[in-house]
Amino acid sequence: MIPAISARGLARHFGPVVAVDGIDLEIERATIYGFLGPNGSGKSTTLRMLCGLLRPTRGSATVLGHAVPREAEAVRRKLGYMTQRFSLWDDLSVAENLDFVSRVQGLDRATRRERIADRIRRYELGAFTGRRAGDLSGGERQRLALAAATLHTPELLLLDEPTSAVDPQSRRDFWESLFALVALGTTILVSTHYMDEAERCHRLAILDRGRIAAEGEPKVLARDIDATVIEIECDDLARARALLAQDPAVLSIAQLGSRLHALLAREAIEPARRLRELLAAQGLAAGVEQVGANLEDVFVAATRLRDAAAEHAA
Amino acid sequence: MNWLRRLLAISSKEARQLVRDRTTFGLIVGVPVMQILLFGYAINFDVRDVATVVLDQSRTALARQLIADLRATQVLGTVRAVDSEAGLRRALQEGAASIGIVIAPDLERRLYERRRPALQILVDGSQPSLENIAQGLVSSPLLQRPGTQPMARPVEIRVEYNPAKRTAVQIVPALIGVVLTLTMVVFTSMALVRERERGNLELLMTTPLTRGQLMLGKLLPYIAIGLVQTTLILLLSWWLFDVLIAGSLAELYLGALLFIAASLALGLFVSTVAQSQFQAIQMAFVTLLPSILMSGFMFPFDGMPPFAQALAQVLPLTHFNEIVRGIVLRGAVLADLQPQLGKLALFLLVTMSAALLRFHKRLD
Numbered sequence: 125m126i127p128a129i130s131a132r133g134l135a136r137h138f139g140p141v142v143a144v145d146g147i148d149l150e151i152e153r154a155t156i157y158g159f160l161g162p163n164g165s166g167k168s169t170t171l172r173m174l175c176g177l178l179r180p181t182r183g184s185a186t187v188l189g190h191a192v193p194r195e196a197e198a199v200r201r202k203l204g205y206m207t208q209r210f211s212l213w214d215d216l217s218v219a220e221n222l223d224f225v226s227r228v229q230g231l232d233r234a235t236r237r238e239r240i241a242d243r244i245r246r247y248e249l250g251a252f253t254g255r256r257a258g259d260l261s262g263g264e265r266q267r268l269a270l271a272a273a274t275l276h277t278p279e280l281l282l283l284d285e286p287t288s289a290v291d292p293q294s295r296r297d298f299w300e301s302l303f304a305l306v307a308l309g310t311t312i313l314v315s316t317h318y319m320d321e322a323e324r325c326h327r328l329a330i331l332d333r334g335r336i337a338a339e340g341e342p343k344v345l346a347r348d349i350d351a352t353v354i355e356i357e358c359d360d361l362a363r364a365r366a367l368l369a370q371d372p373a374v375l376s377i378a379q380l381g382s383r384l385h386a387l388l389a390r391e392a393i394e395p396a397r398r399l400r401e402l403l404a405a406q407g408l409a410a411g412v413e414q415v416g417a418n419l420e421d422v423f424v425a426a427t428r429l430r431d432a433a434a435e436h437a438a
Numbered sequence: 439m440n441w442l443r444r445l446l447a448i449s450s451k452e453a454r455q456l457v458r459d460r461t462t463f464g465l466i467v468g469v470p471v472m473q474i475l476l477f478g479y480a481i482n483f484d485v486r487d488v489a490t491v492v493l494d495q496s497r498t499a500l501a502r503q504l505i506a507d508l509r510a511t512q513v514l515g516t517v518r519a520v521d522s523e524a525g526l527r528r529a530l531q532e533g534a535a536s537i538g539i540v541i542a543p544d545l546e547r548r549l550y551e552r553r554r555p556a557l558q559i560l561v562d563g564s565q566p567s568l569e570n571i572a573q574g575l576v577s578s579p580l581l582q583r584p585g586t587q588p589m590a591r592p593v594e595i596r597v598e599y600n601p602a603k604r605t606a607v608q609i610v611p612a613l614i615g616v617v618l619t620l621t622m623v624v625f626t627s628m629a630l631v632r633e634r635e636r637g638n639l640e641l642l643m644t645t646p647l648t649r650g651q652l653m654l655g656k657l658l659p660y661i662a663i664g665l666v667q668t669t670l671i672l673l674l675s676w677w678l679f680d681v682l683i684a685g686s687l688a689e690l691y692l693g694a695l696l697f698i699a700a701s702l703a704l705g706l707f708v709s710t711v712a713q714s715q716f717q718a719i720q721m722a723f724v725t726l727l728p729s730i731l732m733s734g735f736m737f738p739f740d741g742m743p744p745f746a747q748a749l750a751q752v753l754p755l756t757h758f759n760e761i762v763r764g765i766v767l768r769g770a771v772l773a774d775l776q777p778q779l780g781k782l783a784l785f786l787l788v789t790m791s792a793a794l795l796r797f798h799k800r801l802d
Contacts, residue, residue: 179802
């Protein structure tokens, strides 16, 4: 079966700024594929190229079997797109927004009625069909936007940071809805900067300054991380951090709550003991142990370590 | 069928938003009413009923005849007689009168000999347009007749199509075009830019809507609004200023329809250039000012330098004003106005094509 999306060397420049710098993609049908990356890493630009809103500077992409941007119109009939900003009409009610979008999608009257009723039920919008979209909460808006994006039962959903203005419970519910859609055969490409969301994806691309820094299943990415992760617990994290930073074997340090995660090169010998002794020599009692990597570590390893390697090479 | 459904989806959504947007809805009615009251009542190009004092030193029948003739022009209002030059100056100084007329004691001889002025007209120079009025009075033929024929009537002045020389009659019908320019260009230019700013357009671009559906769909409600405004102005000008339509009402509406479409197309074009609502408003005003100043609405066409006349040819309002004045005041038929209609149609064609070509379903 041909993949839902494939791209080769896709790149986009805005004047001198390189937003996307040659990325390859292969996205299976009926999966959730995540773009994880900070703002400015090229997530939105890539999504916009895939739905034909932006023309690539270089490279090519095929979406649902159609080359974009040349056959963008054919793609658009099978595509649902949720922009980063809420892009339905604030001054129209929930029902009016759904009605309008279903007409624009060219659904006939009977289908419209049936689909709108179904989406209102599925996304629990029944209590405020008459309320203006502008008066909805963040979570309600997200549900409305998803309802509108799925009215024409698209084969592919592109979601650009869909949960950035949504509370945690709504985020969980939202992801449940996405899995329900995947079960029906929909392919979903979602961009996020939340690690917990990225963990839910079937596959993931970590984007960093327009490039894919790492790609794969979240679990595999964590297992195959190109570093050793050492977790440090102690009372004086700031001092511990300063001490660790001086050790050349430590590639990066990140604080996670009351703990530090230090990434060391895989070749480091007995890394936990090495750090424990380093801290003890300075009279700092600390719990130090080697742990499995989480996505945050993978992200750091994939982005910062690349810089370090580049610096080293230079 | 599907094509039409999508087009109408855009139109009905646009109409719904319009009705809901109280400010815009208020403007649709408010702008014509305000303009017609402003231009109809406040702005008056011909000065009339100017308070006048007369010092008649000759006290002859001819002098009285002259005064009566001057009053008949309606430029002079209440004419008060004074006995002395001091009284005349006092009246002017106090502002009780703006024009003072002194008639020499030997009026008849002076008129006959034509060496010395028979009349002296004193003008309150602090009021700008009065001096022109005085010039007009001096050059009016009734003062140039030979004094030997005291019974001769002054040359009759006849003003055609607007015999009462009322500004309202010239101004009010032309207001249709001004109001439509003001509202149509601004509304449509805003309509698309607003959706661009709010991100709605990005969503619409990823649907199967064509750009033609999107643009035409947005225009349709505004065409209806334009026709409502036209009707409102016609009713108000009939009710408040007794302006009657000499020609055919249906033809007037046809002309208005063409002009509305042209203005909307211009607004759409602006919206494809402007990146923000602020820019759209500014660009709309850039087209608005020359329209009002150069279309012959306020200042006569013939007084403008050639380059300005050429520029005015590009403005749709210039041609629409001719159509409106033709039909409303002169009773012209559309067949007489073919050049103007043709130029309007050309403008519509060019701007609409430009707008369509400039608009892409892309963000770059």
